[in-house]
Amino acid sequence: MNNIKKNFIKFAIKKKALKFGQFNLKSGRVSPYFFNSSVFYKGKDIYKLSNFYAQTIINSKLKFDTLFGLSYKGIPILTSVILTLFKKYNLNIPYCFNRKEKKKYGEKGILIGDDISKKKIIILDDVITAGTTIQKIKKIIPKETKISAIITAFNRKEYNSKIKQKKDKIISIIDIKDIIKFLKNNKIMSKELEIIIDYYQKFVKQFN
Structure with a gap:
């Protein structure tokens, strides 16, 4: 590890x-x-x-044009990552995120930020x-948009996932x-570990 x-x-x-x-x-x-990402609500933690x-x-070496965040939890993650990529790696990457519902006035639409048509995106979850x-x-994303990868903090990897591993990185x-x-x-939480392993064998192992 x-x-x-x-x-x-x-x-x-x-x-x-x-x-x-x-x-x-x-x-x-x-x-x-x-796993609950909502607890990262302070500046130091979200940074x-x-x-x-x-x-x-950076380690993935993926080719992409835009980062895409999922509303609502993905939006603060998205904006903080955009700033970190600029500050630490000098990458000026645009972002895009979705509304929960399509807006019918003003700028309208369901997507906010960069126009991701014909672009490669990384989805953050x-x-x-x-x-x-x-x-x-x-x-809701344009058909010509290519998803380079989905990057998530925690993947439960349960076997009934609707994501097709061969199609979605x-x-x-x-x-x-x-x-x-x-x-x-670390030889810690032995009781919890036994229960987690049992759950893994029932709902996760078959998926891998």
């Missing part, structure tokens, strides 16, 4: 973005872990989070579970396998 993953897990646990217990998911499952995203983007949100976004700062490895290597 590289230092980016280790440091991000430590950061997420410290800020209680990554929690262990019993959590009801949209899918109806009860998960033994949960640190943006550094993990920016470094992941906080968590991928079933891929439902990504599929909805694909319906998914890059995550961490995934569930990283959490299992981290807990094992």
